[in-house]
Each structure stands twice: as C-alpha cells, then as structure tokens.
Amino acid sequence: MEMKNGRQSFFDGGLISLIGWSILGGVITIITFGICYPWALCMVYGWKINHTVIEGRRMQFHGSAFSLFSHWIKWLLLTLITLGIYGFWLSIKLEDWKARNTSFVN
Numbered sequence: 019m020e021m022k023n024g025r026q027s028f029f030d031g032g033l034i035s036l037i038g039w040s041i042l043g044g045v046i047t048i049i050t051f052g053i054c055y056p057w058a059l060c061m062v063y064g065w066k067i068n069h070t071v072i073e074g075r076r077m078q079f080h081g082s083a084f085s086l087f088s089h090w091i092k093w094l095l096l097t098l099i100t101l102g103i104y105g106f107w108l109s110i111k112l113e114d115w116k117a118r119n120t121s122f123v124n
Contacts, residue, residue, distance in 0.1 A: 025074030031065065039065045056090050057083035067120055081119030089115055 043058030060083045067079035093111060096104040 027072045027074075029066075029070050031069030035065065054083075056086035059083075060086055063116060072122075076123040077120055078123045079116075079120050081115065085119070086115060 039062050043062045046061075047055045047058045060079075060081055064079040064081070067077045070077045089111070093104070093108055097108065
C-alpha cells in the first residue's frame with residue numbers, strides 16, 4: 019500500500035466475491051438477452067468502487083441501472099442513426115457516466 023501525504027490507497031474486495039458478482043452479472047445478462055446488461059454493469063462496477071479507498075477516502079458508486087439504461091437507449095439510437103460511427107464514443111460516454119456517479123464517502 020502506497021502512502022501519499024500519510025494516507026493509504028487500497029482495494030479491499032476479495033477474489034471470490036468478484037468472481038461471484040461477475041458470474042451473477044453474466045447470468046442475468048444472458049437470461050435477459052442483454053436487456054439487463056446495464057443492471058449487471060452497475061452491480062459489478064459498484065462492487066469494485068465500493069471496495070476502493072483512495073488516499074484514505076472510501077469511494078462510493080451511486081449510479082442506478084435505470085439511469086444507465088436510459089443513456090444506453092439514447093446511445094444505441096445515436097449509433098444506429100450514425101451508421102455505427104457514434105459507437106466509437108460509447109466507451110468514453112460509459113466512463114464519463116461512471117465518473118459522474120462516483121464520489122467519496124468521507
């Protein structure tokens with residue numbers, strides 16, 4: 019654990035939990051034919067962020083699957099309208115959405 023200004027940064031999640039959440043997210047996505055992928059993404063990403071401490075400050079994810087789903091539909095429509103060109107920006111948009119829904123607890 020590196021210390022910066024006397025504060026530690028670390029991740030306190032476990033491998034078994036990560037595997038479990040990832041499998042659950044995958045199963046949910048497959049069973050719903052991808053419709054619940056935003057929920058699975060929020061579930062796994064939230065687990066990762068909620069187990070992260072940066073410089074002594076725990077992070078918290080407060081995004082919702084409903085919020086991501088509404089963005090997902092908009093992004094899908096923009097990708098279809100632009101014949102796939104908007105798809106190049108999807109990963110950037112998703113990272114932006116994640117950052118906007120992540121904050122520090124303390």
